[in-house]
Amino acid sequence: MSLRQVSQKLVMVAAGLLLALPLYAGEVPSPVIPEAKAKANEEFGCVEPVTEMRKNHMKFIMHQRDDTMREGIRTSKYSLAECINCHVVAGEDGNYARYGEDKHFCSTCHTYAAVNIDCFGCHRDTPEAAKPGKALTDTANPHHNDVAFNQQSSLTKESGLTLPAGGAE
């Protein structure tokens, strides 16, 4: 087969794939969005009408975050913690679903739309904690599943009294 024939074949295969795309597009399942626990508003359910929330929830959260952070305005209407408290789903193991699991309220749409969010790098993705500040030691992070190391470091528990010897980087 000459180089020319190969390239012709490749073009045909590519064209075939492109033609087939619309067929597959219809088969992607729409996200199943979990129901809220309660009605924040009798009229439209959530704090704003659902269409408004779908389009602009990020703007509400963004404004709230700046107001709270910088001005100390601590209203709960648009707070992320309230989203989490209300749209809470139990995962397969009976615990709350975490961000990144299919059932988590935020994950359902964000996985579908392939939009990555940073919120849960710092904010908790489930309602109120029994024990805050646990390290991420499970398989969700491939670098942090060293069981031997984890056990060792919990043994060498030190008191808060020690002053760092070097630079507290």
Next chain:
Amino acid sequence: MEKNNTLIDQARRSFFGKVAAATGVAVAPGMVLFQVAQAKPAAIAVTDKVRWGMLINTTKCADGCDACVTACQNEYGWGPESEPHSAPNQRAQWIRKVKLTDKATGHVQTLPLMCQHCEIPPCVDVCPTGASMKRADGIVLVDKHICIGCRYCMMACPYKARSFVHEDLRDQNVNAPRGKGTVESCTMCVQRVDNGGIPACVEACNAENHNAMFFGDLNDPESEISKELAANGGEQIRADLGLNTGVRYQGI
């Protein structure tokens, strides 16, 4: 030259020392104070009518007691369990107990050291993104939403009060979002204060019956902290830097 500098330094120190002692009362005459002891309404922004501060009496601070440190760890989840892979001097530390021993006399003092909530915070000066910020009521915070983790503020802080989070975290306290790649420090328990409460360390110190820590409004001459400052004074650590810290110490 050397001698002159020393003299200037001393003059500055005594000047700032006097300012420190006077601040509590000097604000009072001619100022109308709207400050209330109760919680502010949630929808109202904080104002500069209030300046939150702390006063720590080191003579009451017990050697060997770390109730304030433990309370802070429990409240915000920092500590060995939070970052198990990091070296102890890498881990976040919002508040620490410092022990001072006078070698000549053997006199031992201990004190808690944390963000001093400066009026002129060097960390805010150097921040390239505006993440390091001071609220109107004097509380210095990191806006982690826009912190890029450059750590300039850590270098600028004369009190070594700020830390960088090196590890992925989960299950944070709802009130204390913290995560890898951002800088953090004592927040003077800003969410408690906004709801009319007092910082966790002060609460813990009182619970231990040491009562070494006062929290209150430095702008209000009637507040407990201002009265105590007016009566017995309070030093700033590194007063020579002229930062007008919100945290003051007695007995150092």
